Amino acid sequence: MDEQELKNMVKNILTEMTNQEKNTESQSKDSESITNEDSDQVLDDITKIDLRKQFLVPHPHDREGYLKMKSFTPARLGMWRSGTRYKTASVLRFRADHAAAQDAVFSDVDPKLPKSMGFIMTQTTCQTKDEYITRPDRGRKFTDEMVSKIRSHTQKHPKIQMIVGDGLSSAAIEANVREIIPAIKQGLKVYGLDFDESNVIFVKYCRVGAEDHIGEITDADVVCLLVGERPGLVTAKSMSAYIAYRPTRGMPEARRTVVSNIHDGGLPAVEAGAYIAELLDKMLRLKKSGIDLKTVDNETK
Amino acid sequence: MENNTILSVGIDLGTSTTQLVLSRLTIKNFASAFSVPRINISKKEVIYKSDIIFTPLLNQQTIDAAVIKKFVTQQYEKAGINKTAIQMGAVIITGETARKDNANAVTEALSGYAGDFVVATAGPDLESIIAGKGAGTNITSKDKHQLAVNLDIGGGTSNLVVFDGLDVIDTACFDIGGRLIKVEKKTGKINYIAPKIEKLITELKLDISYGTTASPQLLAPIIQILVQVLENSVGIGTKSPYYDMLVANHGLHLNPNIPLVTFSGGVADCLNENLPTDIFKYGDIGLLLGYALRNSQIYRDKQVATSLETIRATVVGAGSHTTDVSGSTISFTQGILPLRNLPILKMARQDEQGDTAELAEQITKKIKWYQVENELHNVVLAFNGLKNPKFSDIQRYAEGITIGAKTLIEKQEPLIIIVHEDMAKALGHSLYAQLPPKYPFVCIDSVKVENGDYIDLGEPVADNSVLPVIVKTLIFG
Numbered sequence: 001m002d003e004q005e006l007k008n009m010v011k012n013i014l015t016e017m018t019n020q021e022k023n024t025e026s027q028s029k030d031s032e033s034i035t036n037e038d039s040d041q042v043l044d045d046i047t048k049i050d051l052r053k054q055f056l057v058p059h060p061h062d063r064e065g066y067l068k069m070k071s072f073t074p075a076r077l078g079m080w081r082s083g084t085r086y087k088t089a090s091v092l093r094f095r096a097d098h099a100a101a102q103d104a105v106f107s108d109v110d111p112k113l114p115k116s117m118g119f120i121m122t123q124t125t126c127q128t129k130d131e132y133i134t135r136p137d138r139g140r141k142f143t144d145e146m147v148s149k150i151r152s153h154t155q156k157h158p159k160i161q162m163i164v165g166d167g168l169s170s171a172a173i174e175a176n177v178r179e180i181i182p183a184i185k186q187g188l189k190v191y192g193l194d195f196d197e198s199n200v201i202f203v204k205y206c207r208v209g210a211e212d213h214i215g216e217i218t219d220a221d222v223v224c225l226l227v228g229e230r231p232g233l234v235t236a237k238s239m240s241a242y243i244a245y246r247p248t249r250g251m252p253e254a255r256r257t258v259v260s261n262i263h264d265g266g267l268p269a270v271e272a273g274a275y276i277a278e279l280l281d282k283m284l285r286l287k288k289s290g291i292d293l294k295t296v297d298n299e300t301k
Numbered sequence: 302m303e304n305n306t307i308l309s310v311g312i313d314l315g316t317s318t319t320q321l322v323l324s325r326l327t328i329k330n331f332a333s334a335f336s337v338p339r340i341n342i343s344k345k346e347v348i349y350k351s352d353i354i355f356t357p358l359l360n361q362q363t364i365d366a367a368v369i370k371k372f373v374t375q376q377y378e379k380a381g382i383n384k385t386a387i388q389m390g391a392v393i394i395t396g397e398t399a400r401k402d403n404a405n406a407v408t409e410a411l412s413g414y415a416g417d418f419v420v421a422t423a424g425p426d427l428e429s430i431i432a433g434k435g436a437g438t439n440i441t442s443k444d445k446h447q448l449a450v451n452l453d454i455g456g457g458t459s460n461l462v463v464f465d466g467l468d469v470i471d472t473a474c475f476d477i478g479g480r481l482i483k484v485e486k487k488t489g490k491i492n493y494i495a496p497k498i499e500k501l502i503t504e505l506k507l508d509i510s511y512g513t514t515a516s517p518q519l520l521a522p523i524i525q526i527l528v529q530v531l532e533n534s535v536g537i538g539t540k541s542p543y544y545d546m547l548v549a550n551h552g553l554h555l556n557p558n559i560p561l562v563t564f565s566g567g568v569a570d571c572l573n574e575n576l577p578t579d580i581f582k583y584g585d586i587g588l589l590l591g592y593a594l595r596n597s598q599i600y601r602d603k604q605v606a607t608s609l610e611t612i613r614a615t616v617v618g619a620g621s622h623t624t625d626v627s628g629s630t631i632s633f634t635q636g637i638l639p640l641r642n643l644p645i646l647k648m649a650r651q652d653e654q655g656d657t658a659e660l661a662e663q664i665t666k667k668i669k670w671y672q673v674e675n676e677l678h679n680v681v682l683a684f685n686g687l688k689n690p691k692f693s694d695i696q697r698y699a700e701g702i703t704i705g706a707k708t709l710i711e712k713q714e715p716l717i718i719i720v721h722e723d724m725a726k727a728l729g730h731s732l733y734a735q736l737p738p739k740y741p742f743v744c745i746d747s748v749k750v751e752n753g754d755y756i757d758l759g760e761p762v763a764d765n766s767v768l769p770v771i772v773k774t775l776i777f778g
Contacts, residue, residue, distance in 0.1 A: 065446040068466065182692045187730045190632075259337055264689035267337055267723070273692075274726035275337055275630050297764075 009088070046089070047096045056080040056087060074234045074265070094233070101231035104171040105133075113174060114202035117181065119164060120153045122146055126205035140209030140249075147217055150201060154218050160188070160195045160280055161220030165206025169228030172239040176262055177226060179269035180239075180276075184224075187277025193284070208242050208256070215247035222283050223247050224276065229260070238263040241276050245289035255290040257283070305329075305763040307342075308382070309389045311620025312373065312411065314356055316396035317456030317480045317567060317585075319369060320613060321351040321376045323387075324620040328763050330629075338629040340767045345621040349380040350613065356398055361493075364398065366407045373411065389759050389769050391619040395428045396478065397457030397495070425460060425474035425550045427773055428615065429453065433462035433469070435618025436565035437609030442466055449561035449606065450535055450553075453614055454568035454590070456480035457495065458549055461534055463559060474549040475534060477527045479568045479587025484515045486584045491515050498523065501543060517580060517589060524586065528593045535559060537598045562603040565614035568594070624759075626767040628747030632729025633761070637715045637741045638768065641757040644671060645719070645750045647683040657700045664705025679714040682706065683750050686722035695724065699731035716742040719756070721749055748772065 052070050055078045060066050070077050079090040086094070106129055114121060123146065124139045126132040132139050142150065154161070162184070164177055181197065188194050203210050211225040222245055229238040240260040247255065257279060262272040283289050286296050307326040313319065329343035357368035377384055394408050401407075432453035433439065442449035442464040453460040457480060461473040476497050483493035491513050494502070502509050505522055513519070529541045536556060544552070564572060571591025580588050599605070610617045652663040664682065671680045682702060687694055706716060716736065720728060725746035732742055743758065748770050750756060759769035 062446060068446070179692045183695070183727050183730070186734055187727070190730050190733050268689045268727075270690055270692050270695050270727040271630055271723050271725075272337070274632070274730050277730065278726075 013088075046093050047100070049093070051076060051093075054079075056089070097233045097236075100171075100236045101233065104169040104228070104231040104236035105129075107170050108204070109166045109170040109173050109202075113177065114164060117178070117200070118197040119200045119202040120150065120198070121202050121204075122150060123204040124206060124210055129205075132205040136207055139205050139207035141213050142210070142217075147213075150214065150217050154201065155196075155199050157219045157221075158195065158199060159193060159221045159284060161214060161218050161223045162195050162200040163203060163206075163211055163214055163223065163225040164200060165203040165208075165210060165225055165227040167206055167208075167227035168230040169236055169238065171231070172228035172237045172263065173226070175237040175264070176239045176269040180226065180262070180273040183270040183273025184277050184280075187274045188280065191277065191281035193277075193281060209249070211242060211244065212247040212249045212251060215244065216249060221246060221287075222280055222289070224280060235263050235265055238266065239269075241272070243276070243279060243283065243289060245283045245287060245293075253290075255292065257289045257293060307388045307624060307759075307762055307769055308386055309620050309624050310387050311390060311616045311618070311623070312392040313616035313619055314364065314369065314392070314394045314398050314407070315455050315615065316398050316458065316478060317356060318353045318612070319356045319372065320353045320616045321349075321373060322347050322613065322616050322620040323349040323380055323382060324617075326389075326621070326624060328626060328767070330763070338763075338766055340626060340629045340763050342624070342626060347617055347621060349376075349382070351376040351379075353612065358401075362402045364401050364403055364407045366403070366410055369407065369411060388762075389624045389757075389771065391431075391623045391771065393428060393431060393615065393619045395425075395458070395460075395615060396455050399424075425458065426472045428458075429460035429462040429472040429474060430469050431618035431623060432460050432565055432615040433464060433563075433618070434622035435610050435614035435616070436563050438462065438561075438563045438606075439464045439467045439469075440609070441561060441563060441606045445561060445606075447561050448557060448559045449563060450559045451563045451565055451608070451614075452531065452535070453566040454478060454531075454564065454594075455566040455615075456585070456587075459531060459534070459566070461553060463553060463555070463557075471553045471555050473534060473551060473553045475530060475547050475552075476549045477531060477547055477590075478566075479571065479583070479590055480585040481527075482515070482520065482523070482586045484581045484584050484586070486581060489514050489516075489581060497547060500546065501526065504543075515581060515586075517576070520586060520589060524589050524593045527590060528597050531594065532598050535562065535599065535603070537602055560604055562599060562605050563608040564594075564605070565608045565611050567612045569608065569611035569614075623771045623773075625748070625770050625772070626762070627745035627770050628723055628725060629766050630723065630726040631743075631745040631766075631768065632726050632733070633743040633745070633768070634715075634739070634741045637743065638758055638760045640715070640717065640743070643679060643681045643717060643756050643758075645683050645752060645754040645756060646671065646680040647750060647752045648685070650685050653684055653686075653698075657697050657704070660697065660701030661705035664701060665707070668706065668708060679709065679717070681717040681719055681750070681756055683719045684721070686720035686724050686746065688722055690722075690724050690727075692727075695727045695731050698728055699735050702732065703735045710736070710740070716740070717758070718742065718744040719748050719750055720744070720746040723747060743768070745770070 057078050057080050066078055125141055125143055126138045166173055211223045215223040224243045226241050229240050239262040240258055243257045244255055259276055261267050262269055288296055305328040309324045309326055312321045325346045325348050326342050327344040330338045330340050332339040357365035359365045392408050392411050394404050433451035436451045438449050438451035443466040448465055450463045455478050457478040459475045459477040463471040481495040481498045485492045526543050530544050530547050532538045533540050533544050568587050568591050571588045572595040573592050574595055576592045646667055671678055723746050725744045729744035745768055750772055755773040757771040761768050
């Protein structure tokens with residue numbers, strides 16, 4: 001039986017492969033007719049499967065119980081095995097998720113997005129993605145030319161300086177920025193605060209420390225950087241907000257307040273925005289951020 | 302975020318006994334110091350258990366409110382608690398007591414008297430749920446990954462609740478209890494027979510009436526029927542012809558196989574394998590019923606698990622397990638809490654998908670349902686919400702609400718919004734922008750409610766970040 005299964009599987013895989021080859025061959029000849037003819041032969045998108053519901057153990061003692069356990073974690077539990085290896089479906093999914101994570105790092109934010117939102121376009125001293133990955137220090141500072149661009153295009157000494165940076169996931173920015181910016185703005189209104197989209201700085205090749213340099217340039221009271229986080233296998237679209245009261249280059253990391261895990265499976269962008277608005281108001285009132293803010297928080301209780 | 306506590310009281314006025322417990326609920330932020338707070342109840346401790354007294358009655362139809370008030374005062378003194386320190390809690394009036402003439406008046410008087418908190422005058426469904434949680438049946442079900450049913454057999458009623466893990470999936474209530482027949486201890490003569498038992502006696506043509514000397518043999522046919530109906534109630538055996546008669550509100554709606562059973566209520570303390578010598582020690586049929594249950598099919602067909610509480614299950618449930626906390630990113634205006642006894646008006650998922658105008662129209666239409674004789678009472682507008690809403694969705698909800706709830710806003714009723722998904726803070730901000738300046742509102746999330754529920758909202762705890770919430774499920778199924 002096992003042998004039969006194996007034969008079938010090999011056969012299936014070969015058929016799929018040859019089909020794919022056929023597809024690409026004929027696609028180059030006539031792409032239009034192909035999409036019509038072979039459309040139903042396209043493989044299902046393996047990344048569309050909800051991992052929390054995918055359960056491959058063939059004869060579980062307690063299926064319901066296992067599924068319940070799985071519903072609490074995105075971890076790849078109950079994936080079963082083939083001999084001593086993962087099953088093909090699990091391996092392919094793993095590689096697909098890994099590829100998505102890599103893509104999120106190595107692709108750029110579509111420049112149309114920050115432009116359409118009226119942001120000021122800037123770039124750190126990094127010139128390429130490779131340089132950005134290998135030289136974190138260069139992702140934290142700007143050239144003199146860029147410094148004067150920032151200076152001339154931004155308001156001097158704003159209460160709140162918003163920054164959007166690609167960081168390690170462009171996908172995170174593309175997925176969340178359009179939703180979070182209006183949510184922060186709306187939340188700030190409750191506290192009588194505001195910022196202007198045309199005063200938001202977009203930073204390409206951005207590390208968290210870039211906000212410190214910008215803080216010095218604009219002399220802002222509070223600087224809030226929305227940045228793409230290093231992607232993992234669960235999501236490639238996780239964004240964080242790093243917020244600091246009057247940041248300076250070389251300051252201790254403990255002075256940053258972080259709101260992390262902003263993505264569709266974590267904290268929804270709009271809800272994060274509402275929470276960030278409250279934090280910004282608090283920092284302006286208490287003139288503190290990071291650990292210092294926490295300490296004041298605890299003392300007032 | 303510092304730890305924080307809520308002092309909660311539970312008072313149970315049952316068919317036969319009245320008791321009180323004080324519980325301390327500890328609230329803790331489970332998120333790390335730098336993330337968005339995730340606040341939950343981390344510990345539930347019963348810090349004081351009162352004496353158990355027989356529920357004082359002026360006569361068979363009237364509860365003696367004065368004696369109960371005195372009891373509560375005494376217990377607070379004994380516990381060394383000032384009633385103003387009590388933040389949440391529930392008075393629950395259960396079993397036959399709930400059908401007394403002045404039941405409502407008593408709970409209402411007591412609620413104000415017992416502390417500045419919230420009262421649940423429970424229906425049988427809520428009572429079942431509270432007792433099951435007090436008995437720890439939900440924990441049993443969760444630990445064993447199997448369905449579990451609790452039978453809370455009190456003086457007048459048996460309340461059933463079925464848990465699938467921590468979730469309630471069904472409830473039922475029967476007029477079966479240990480004090481449906483009372484026996485005078487000295488003479489052994491029957492001095493009370495509950496109405497449904499009288500009917501049973503007539504139908505069975507038994508020679509039992511007030512003044513008859515009670516004996517196990519004489520009462521056996523009645524006990525046998527009560528046990529058979531309880532077996533039926535959890536899906537065992539052929540249906541008794543008296544099953545329907547003994548249903549108080551309804552039996553279990555579903556008919557799944559329930560492998561685990563727990564018992565609570567006074568009769569749970571009488572589940573003896575051998576009949577005790579002094580069978581009418583408590584002046585009722587509790588011991589007879591308990592003995593018969595212990596030897597019933599339930600013990601043979603099901604796995605009977607130990608309960609955390611027996612006679613105190615309901616009161617512990619009322620004190621410790623009725624209060625929950627809202628989500629941690631919420632928004633509300635100062636000075637309008639606490640709010641109590643607000644009916645829930647839940648929008649259908651379909652209504653929520655419409656555009657602003659459609660949503661507003663549905664809200665307006667449904668608010669009218671709560672207009673009694675042209676008098677409009679405030680309601681809680683409840684929504685399912687969206688898992689990962691777009692900002693435009695938030696705007697649409699907020700606009701729909703402000704337009705749809707126009708009648709409430711004109712009456713200056715505080716606007717209370719509950720969303721199931723995590724979106725209340727953003728929605729609250731949006732409402733703030735659209736409502737008239739300084740308009741009072743509360744917008745919370747992560748609370749699951751259904752139409753027919755009532756809700757109490759306490760004053761904020763844990764540095765204004767969460768609200769204690771009691772959801773009172775009055776209708777089930």
